[in-house]
Amino acid sequence: MKTSQKSHMEIISQNEFGLVVKHETKSEKDDALSVLDSKVRRVRASSAKAICKTDSFLKMIGQKGYVDAQSQRRFDIGTMTEPLVVQWMEKDGCTVEHNSEDSIGIIIPVKGGIITGHHDVIYSHPLITGGERTLGDIKTMNDRSYKSWLAKGTKKDKPVYYAQVSIYAPVFNLQHGSIIATNKNDQTFSADFFPIDLDYRKELIEEIENNIAQEKFYIDPDGGRKIYFGKKTLCDYCSNRSNCDNAAANSHRGIVLRNHVPKLKDPKDIIDLLALLFDLSKDGSIIKPTKSLEEITQTTEYQDQDIQDENLQWNDLFNS
Numbered sequence: 001m002k003t004s005q006k007s008h009m010e011i012i013s014q015n016e017f018g019l020v021v022k023h024e025t026k027s028e029k030d031d032a033l034s035v036l037d038s039k040v041r042r043v044r045a046s047s048a049k050a051i052c053k054t055d056s057f058l059k060m061i062g063q064k065g066y067v068d069a070q071s072q073r074r075f076d077i078g079t080m081t082e083p084l085v086v087q088w089m090e091k092d093g094c095t096v097e098h099n100s101e102d103s104i105g106i107i108i109p110v111k112g113g114i115i116t117g118h119h120d121v122i123y124s125h126p127l128i129t130g131g132e133r134t135l136g137d138i139k140t141m142n143d144r145s146y147k148s149w150l151a152k153g154t155k156k157d158k159p160v161y162y163a164q165v166s167i168y169a170p171v172f173n174l175q176h177g178s179i180i181a182t183n184k185n186d187q188t189f190s191a192d193f194f195p196i197d198l199d200y201r202k203e204l205i206e207e208i209e210n211n212i213a214q215e216k217f218y219i220d221p222d223g224g225r226k227i228y229f230g231k232k233t234l235c236d237y238c239s240n241r242s243n244c245d246n247a248a249a250n251s252h253r254g255i256v257l258r259n260h261v262p263k264l265k266d267p268k269d270i271i272d273l274l275a276l277l278f279d280l281s282k283d284g285s286i287i288k289p290t291k292s293l294e295e296i297t298q299t300t301e302y303q304d305q306d307i308q309d310e311n312l313q314w315n316d317l318f319n320s
């Protein structure tokens with residue numbers, strides 16, 4: 001008997017802001033939601049406010065980039081530190097629900113595509129949150145970054161993290177968000193607790209929708225080299241550096257990319273999209289798709305005279 005190749009996904013809750021789902025944990029690098037890549041335009045909440053627009057665009061079109069060994073070790077330290085921070089929080093009187101394996105996912109249908117992400121914790125503390133359940137993301141920072149965050153707060157100093165939490169919290173019907181950070185130089189840790197600003201979230205979603213709608217993108221392979229973090233630039237930390245280096249090597253052609261990933265025609269079709277790509281269920285009942293992928297997504301047909309040359313660049317960049 002033929003068994004389904006699709007992985008299972010359970011809808012846990014759904015509101016006007018999005019869906020909370022439980023899905024299988026596939027591997028360290030590839031979460032179960034990556035099956036959505038190339039099927040529909042998808043923005044990860046963690047890159048919604050990425051400083052470099054080239055990086056945002058490349059991530060949206062499904063480019064995973066290349067993580068060098070040193071960057072991977074830095075990510076590994078962050079991953080290993082997270083359960084320790086959860087233990088420290090519990091010792092300090094927090095009640096913590098830890099999304100330890102990233103098996104709880106957030107899916108937000110928007111105009112033209114979806115936003116996805118995974119939160120770290122939902123926690124409460126009698127003093128810090130006044131007993132209120134709050135969505136939190138755990139970050140590991142170096143001394144300079146940690147001190148800057150403590151002095152200026154998440155909204156001003158870490159807009160990427162602020163955006164991420166603002167996107168997630170309302171999907172869980174939570175009114176506050178939090179960044180919990182530890183200083184990897186001396187293991188101090190602290191939490192910033194802030195109300196979710198729904199007007200800001202609405203503007204952010206509109207900004208993401210505008211990015212999703214982009215059909216044509218001009219790569220600036222030097223964009224991140226002008227942005228410094230201490231002595232290093234943004235490009236030094238970026239997984240898309242090799243794509244940008246290839247783009248720079250081919251720059252005599254002009255660097256323009258088309259968005260070949262299909263759009264979601266109507267955000268209301270999100271359930272059909274998920275039912276097509278996963279064994280979807282809710283409250284123990286299987287949900288079957290009622291439409292085909294072709295009916296709910298739309299691929300832009302490019303017919304410019306330039307398209308042949310652009311396709312060559314695309315291959316140079318991503319298939320070589």
Ligand code: SF4
Nearest residue numbers: 052055224235238244
């Ligand atoms: S390598 Fe630099 S310019 Fe290219 S995507 Fe990354 S940060 Fe942006």
